[in-house]
Amino acid sequence: METKVEWPGDMPEEEFRRFASQASEWIADYFNKIEDLPVLSQVSPGWLKEQISPAAPDSGEDFAAILADMDKLILPASTHWNHPHFHGLFSTSTSGPGILAEMLAAALDMKAMLWRTSPASAELEDAVLGWLRDMTGLPDVFEGIIYDTASVSTMHAIAAARERARPDIRELGMSGRDDLPLLRVYCSEEAHSSVDKACIALGLGLRSLKKIECNDVFEMKADALAAAIEADLAEGIMPFCVVATIGTTSTTAVDPVEEIARICESYGLWLHVDAAYAGPAAILPELRPLFSGWEKADSIVMNPHKWLFTPFDLSAFYCRDMASLRRAFSLVPEYLRTADSATVKNGMDYGFQLGRRFRALKLWFVIRYFGREGIAARLRNHCRLARDFADWIRQSENFELMAPTPFALVCFRAVPKHLAETQDQSGLDEFNERLMNKINASGKAYLSHTKLKGRLALRFSVGSIRIMPRHIEEMKELLTGAVAEIGLSMQ
DSSP states (O other): OOOOOOOOOSSOHHHHHHHHHHHHHHHHHHHHHGGGSOSSOOOOTTHHHHHSOSSOOSSOOOHHHHHHHIIIIIGGGOOOTTSTTBOSSSOOOOOHHHHHHHHHHHHHOOOOSSTTTOHHHHHHHHHHHHHHHHHTTOOTTOEEEEESOHHHHHHHHHHHHHHHHOTTHHHHOSTTOSSOOOEEEEEETTSOTHHHHHHHHTTOOGGGEEEEOBOTTSOBOHHHHHHHHHHHHHTTOEEEEEEEEBSOTTTOOBOOHHHHHHHHHHHTOEEEEEOTTTGGGGGSGGGGGGGTTGGGOSEEEEOHHHHSSOOSOOEEEEESOHHHHHHHHOOOOGGGOOTTTTTSOOGGGGSSOSSOOOTHHHHHHHHHHHHHHHHHHHHHHHHHHHHHHHHHHHHOSSEEEOSOOSSSEEEEEEOOHHHHTTTOHHHHHHHHHHHHHHHHHHTSOBOEEEEETTEEEEEEEOOOTTOOHHHHHHHHHHHHHHHHHHHHHTO
């Protein structure tokens, strides 16, 4: 008699409903208790790996035990980006509607390569990027596509620029040729490292990248850019792309995009604007002047996962010359050819990636839930809190500002009297590094640093959707106390 074998399947419906409810309760509890957790993980390298069995289980485990390990194993090894005292790097945070959208997107599990494999993803992406474009005041000549991060967006921008400048590279490549001049990309000294990496990944090489000098407030010098282009042309080098930044990583400085755009137009160069961090701030009418000239760019990137309360990852890339982007990447094997390709937009044609996640859903949920006014109110509060903190720094005898604060990032450093009077720069750097490490080790807050004109500066970023005015006051007290303690220890 044949033995009946039970056919294996997914988690039973009743069990899924029960544990889905428990998982949502866990998330709600996590946000409720997040301020009681250390901002930076307090475990040592290797701790989590030592807690996990080196071999996968032979038999399935009870899901209750798996969920329990979130508290036992995962939380202790987590740095909490959603913590209101996460002030390092760029303070970001997810939001409730975005989290719920991620759950639903995971259930649908779309692979948005062709329109027909994911009509909802393809068309919602166009629609919601149209919303964001209009909210930030960009003209409708810009068409959008979603990538994962700004690094990838910038790489695609440079690839499209290269395609427009030298369409023969797609077929002939760049190696082994004596008929191809050195191709030149320009950016400022303060531009994000993704520009360097893009030049490496695209085969241009770091020698193709020229970094332009900045002024005293860390903005690219437009006249220096024009001079560099002229010098390169005289040497037989082929300029083809400029990357300008609105909201640099170190200080959120704003390059003179209007002037840079005129230079690019006069030389026929592709202009890419990196507004990964600051882009959403263009929603605020009072900050729109900081974005003057970006509407003349060939491509723009902004990251809703940085300052638009959208779960990581989602990078919004806008381009006025999608044809060049498509020519750079479109490659359709026979098994992906469809009769409707001439009338629809297939996401796979506009980037290196074939399968793409249904990222548009979470941005759609976030914008619909908060609305333009709700988003603007939150961004405006962040800028107000950052200005309040900057004013406190400016008025304090123990600290000084290191850069302007156009958005919601404050660059500063401690200047204790015994070091300030001697003008001991190395001593000031050491003191501020100790200050940063002391605060970070406490678990009460997280600061990061940068170097400005060779001097160490601390970065205080405001961006959590959960931050309140009391958190700024707590940070002031924490800094004041830490400066006093370090000062005493050094006497």
